[in-house]
Amino acid sequence: MSGRATATAGAAVDPRLFCRGDLPAAELVIRAVHVLDPRAGLDEQRDILIRDGRIAELAAPGTVAAPAGAATVDGAGKHAFPAFVDPHVHLRTPGQEYEEDLDTGTSAAAAGGFCALIAMPNTDPVVDETPVLGALVAAARRQARVPTGFLAAITRGLRGQQLTEMAALRDAGALGFSDDGKPVASAGILRRALQYQRLSGGVIALHEEDPELSGSGVMHEGAVSARLGMAGIPSISESTMVARDAALARNENARVHFQHLSCSESVEALAAARAHGARVSGEATPHHLALTDDVVRTLDSRFKMNPPLRAEADRRALIEAVRSGVIECIASDHAPHAREQKEVPFEQAPMGTIGLETAFPALFTELALSGELELELIVERMTAGGALYGLPIPRIAPDEPANLTLVDLDAQFEVGAAGYASRSSNCCFHGRTLHGRVELTVAAGRLAFQSAALARELLGAA
Template identity: 60%
Template structure:
């Protein structure tokens, strides 16, 4: 369930825009008329019909708005870092019409009461549609499952302990069984903490040269393998969050080929940057999972292109400025991305010919909407004008 404020009522025509909607198989110059937030006409330019507000779209691309399945709005508990109002304003500025917020807040979103309060705040403040994930375990401590049915009834779109893995394989198996009753998806943070603990950057040449403790890709892939195996055994769907390692991509590809109902997302920073960026010692390139080697980045781009990875998620995770104005090793993990995702991906992937514009748009919009079962933004008569 998504919640948002009512938009403005107006009539306008966007004229002679290059309309690109891969799922509707549209890639041509068209006029798009919108009345009261709904697309009412889609066709060749017709100046005789322009009796209202007109936007000149000449030379511009008009596409379905984006859906981000993984953001941190920091509410409740860290409103000094972000609020629902500021985070959704950033989303709107970046071209997003919907975001899904993670539950690792303070308090954790592990009760219907906490979720209900967030829903009411979103109704008042959100500039785009907002969906909330609820925690898999109470307090995200990995010890006891939340009341999933109650949380689903209260509006949770999915379940996740993002920020930490579900360490117990047995508890994860039970979570999959209960989630199947609710019809909600589990979104899994894959990290083996006994391998990653103390690490600041990808374990490799750059870490060694800079003298930083390493966070190996094995810490992710070993957990991805376990979680996919449990999903296969239970014949239940899972979604893997912020995939970053080549080995993880290979495990996902094999699982999908074997019929496992597994999806995954990748972030703009893991598609555009490698651990070479860490040489700057800029705390803004410190995130979890860390930037990895070129072999990993290339594997992620290829998996995005061939559909193994179906969604792009920013993992938008803001911090107060003073928290990042410290030495690299002391800085928290996390990077923003809502306002810059499309521009970065277009610049680094589409312009060099590594990815088509149509594929990028699909992975930023229809892909994540399909995974989480929410309304797909589209350029079609009768559709909500999320553009």
């Protein structure tokens, strides 16, 4: 594919996100591809010309001329979507690069069709001071293949006791704040953070769980945990904190986002708060939308995450909330762990699953093909995650920055059979056959990913 680098391609990167400047600008024509952009009301065949970092032309099939030097991709039988945006990933850097780093994490994102992602600050050291954030931004400019934004911690060391210097962290580039991995257990501390938000701006994103109610639980508290004799994490551990913090947000007129909601009680609390005018939003993960605690019977530690996979009624409530817009975005909560840490008995394993490479295929296979959620809704919710931090939503329209992914919905693959782009392999969909293979990702005008099959096709054509 063309390696012509252009100065204008850089202009397609939002200034609040950071990535390498040396990736080649994509210069290609995708012919006769089925373009699906729900926000544009576009659901038909088009030719797409990508040039100088933007969608230069979007026209009827067979009408776009390929400029000299541009590669041509046969889009027949394939879909082009606006590329996905993930508002919740763990890139494990600084400090745990044996699990993931900016290069491998953003490679996994590109392979999953993402054009932007937002990394959580629960690293080692924690992103709770401006020098840590500054070093991370500099590293992203050298290593990130996909534009990446960062949240900073709400409290120092995620200890829940002392607020970070939120205004200074915002000035240094933080999109918002989260103690993800841990709840802000103290209502008083969170209230002060919400008050500081008036000065600093930036959304406060919350991992909701009451430590006393979660206790030493390792899975959802319900029939399966009782059968297995395992300590459970009850749904009210999450939902009581959602209700509490939505009330605090409303009282302070603050902007709060609830991360990885997992149960029907939380959906009810979020909907009620929204109905009363609270400025709150929520996200759900592919694993909570596609799986239940039933799979934990296998005792496979890939199914251990926090919040835990819950009951079928919870899964159905989450799907309904995604459909209605009570939950407006989907986030992977991509959480890499080293193999030796996960290959231990279920109770002792760390919580988390990787998810960037499987997010779309899992949702398409488990929800769209089964008729539980329409493809357009999946695309819309998978592209909405940056908007809550004020980032633009990717669009397939003339003159927009080129952020799109080419997907073969008919292609099947076994998850993990060809390895992972992520440095870790703790994927809860490992071994499943999924439909919807990502063939190509253009992020901010740059060619971020192409599948081996597509690379062969282009080589054959050259």
